[in-house]
Amino acid sequence: MYDNDISNVVEADRAHVWHHLTQHKPYETSDPRIMVEGKGIRIWDQAGREYLDGVSGGVWTVNVGYGRESIADAVRDQLVKLNYFAGSAGSIPGALFAKRLIEKMPGLSRVYYNNSGSEANEKAFKMVRQIAHKRYGGKKHKILFRERDYHGTTIACLSAGGQPERNAQYGPFTPGFVEVPHCLQYRAHEQGLENAANYGELAANAIEEVILREGPDTIGALCLEPVTAGGGVIAPPEGYWPRVQEICRKYDILLHIDEVVCGLGRTGTWFGYQNYGIEPDMVTMAKGVASGYAAIACLVTTEKVFDMFKDDSTDPLNYFRDISTFGGCTAGPAAALENIRIIEDEGLLDNTLAMGARLMMRLEELKEKHKVVGDVRGKGLFCGAELVADRLTKEPVAEKLAQQVVAECSAQGVLIGVTNRSLPGRNNTLCLSPALIATEDNIDEIAA
Template identity: 75%
Template sequence: MDGKPTANDLSEVIAADKAHVWHHLFQHKALEENDPRIIVEGKGLRVWDQNGKEYLDAVSGAVWTVNVGYGRKRIVDAVADQLLKLNYFAAVNGSIPGAQFAEMLIDKMPGMSRVYYANSGSEANEKAFKMVRQIAHKKYGGKKYKILYRDRDYHGGTIGTMAAGGQIERNLQFGPFPDGFVMVPHCMEYRKEELGLGHLSGRDFGIAAANLIEEVILREGPETVGALCLEPVTAGGGVITPPEGYWERVQE
């Protein structure tokens, strides 16, 4: 790319994107005949592409990650100030914003006491899985190593988190996956007939769906199960909210 692209001519940017950028969740064959969409600016809840077309961003950065919106000057200024003061130091040491933000998070998470910072959801879940395995070795002779995950749920794009992924289409051609991950049924009432629970609805269905998890635990052996990994609301698998009574029974 030669020089800085102008606001009115992004042809070099488009060419560079088509030649060098590997987009996720995208079939690149379409770019043989069409230009990629380049998002160039955002303000509030809206973004604009290279052609000036305006979009209402109803999915927070396309993957639910920009919950605060775009162009928030107060946030930009705070980030810039911290970058000048100290942009990074390994977490083996503490930092002022790290300690302060951890305290703020814990205030919103009753029952929790510590925060482990990670770069992504995939990395955070990988760390949680490692904790489960480490605890299994330190306290249970390595026996409580199994991690239960739910059909249709998504927990990340690494090999470990895909092993705990309930979306078969996403996992095709990426195996084999690590052992010790066991799927439990989902609680989507729309598919209750497939679960053999077609005669139930509402709270009764929610409790019965949660009981299916217990059946898997008993089948696998409670002494081998170290964790249960569930999305509070299944997102990529359909934006599915669990029915009433489900979470209470799961916690029991």
Template identity: 75%
Template structure:
């Protein structure tokens, strides 16, 4: 790091942060006391896979900016330059107009998504999901007399922090204390073979889990169900990969009952699992795909709700009716920095074959996590896809009793002390905040993976013996 911020009286910055910033997902009480540990952590700079904090300490980032976002790594000057040039040319214009980067990025994105056709720009994953939910509701009004309005979501899945997105939230610990939620959202069972609800395995398990969705549809009445919203790989709910058989049956069920399929790619989208989108591993044909984090790797705030032509057509067919179009706007959907950054982000992934690296390094990291499980009894299950991996910690492999979340947090804390940032499922599923999460940037090397695994091994030995 260049030390610029450290010379710049970093203590003043820390004081300002401690006094005025309300950080995400943290209890602030200790920071106001005399606790010497009460320093907020400020990340000052990043390059490649590494970041530096206010004390100049270097960290190897195994979670792409904390929450699975910086897919192309830090310090990409070509993204910064493209954003700079675009901001000077035109930073913003919104309403019913377009922009050059908006049009060009849409074309590029759609070229990676056969079967999809339209990109609706917004700012965050939550909002992208809300747009899809609103489209489903409007379609229900336009086509089905308001009847087909319910949206199915899955236990353990997460779709965002706004109230309707939380109404589609399958993580009870996150939702506690924020109800009542919006009506018309209905939960279906999760599909997690490691903690199986059915005495089946592999493909048969996948089909059974999908059939459990059909049971809910039949109980509610198929004529009331507008859409099914799922994560391709459940992220914060435990890094849960679906078994063979699940997605084909899900697709079949949606077609049978004329239910729109909405896939939330906010985490998996734009390379994270080794394909452009997670659903592309499973041969699924969605109606909506929402995405955010990896779209511009965090270099600018941009999210997209992408639809197929079938959905788009449902809004276009009766243009004389002023109530017929999608009456929605995102003010910052008109920012041009987002698509300008996203274009460069995608070009980098292509030119550096980062999808190839994700498959290669993902396989290597998965092998290394399995080897770690051979050494540490506390790892009950290892799973994931591409560079999105998890290791679930249990007190006993037979009973699969989850470790206390404080123990998982101690492992994360010890890795941090060693200079390696890993993550964990955090305050999501009551009693099950016990999965260590890994999602390094798609540029990760074998040496980086070895360093991440070695830090985890040291931490597991320290915490569990």
């Protein structure tokens, strides 16, 4: 089908491909890495080197593992039947996947299809803005986001981005996005709260302070990751979420949960928010929805939100005036239908809980043994180990050291990740998130 001579592939890549998140200078003298094949939890590069993939496709995506023929078959069958029609019409897999998804999300009822996590979040922001215009004369338009959270790569998503290392040099940003403080208890000292017994509640109260400062009648939505991913693998502390929900209800603020990483099983529940009894108004998801077998993202809302876009059919502007061309591709929902079946039939949520507990146990052991491991944390198969130069002051390790750990693991055949790298001091949490099919041996191999 294509040129399989790998040296031609490497040269074509070196000459013409611009890799994501990559400084290309080193490739002038060394080969770029090209991934060639995957099976289960293992993946092989162009030199035939085998890796245990400890980050599910690099970015928490391949939840059900590589080489799933049943997903490939489902996609192929759908493509030859009907590959595409614009999303203004429905499709068979689109309707069936929406039904399956909603069965897992009590309280929510509508699925809006698009292609990436960033796009799904953009759509949610647009909905908030349109609701503000229709109901509140445009006033209740601000969107709150949290320090350390990430919601995507577009300018609006970066405007809602709490990671300075992602945002540097891409401004000016879009007005109307306002940051609230992080809830990482290990770094509570940055907020003067290191001794607080009720840190979770106080971290949530800090959101209320921002709302009161800005004016509750100007805030349309609060957008949060259920467990923060690239910002340091942060599962919010006890007491945080109930208070957040209470605050949103008190001020009539829509709660938008960004499940782009957690969605479809990563934390051992279908969705990250379900660990905390939250009742969101909007949920976005992408990576694990079809485990990377096809591009698909979903924005899911309550019927109440949906109704605001149809309750006045005499108003020519009263519908969601938005389209995503490739949101009409049928490969996405066809793959997602098979993906969700696999997670259910193979009991992958239970496996995630069991293997996540084992990974945390192994990380605790590493922390006992190595002073450089300052904190270990996680939820399900979504774990992190924060590296520090000094346990007492919690000073982060030098960027190079965290990079070295990742490179050394790779040299030993295990792929792991590290949080964002561009600014010093923030690049120090190792990310460990294997596919939900991981076995005890896989977990032990990663830790070793």
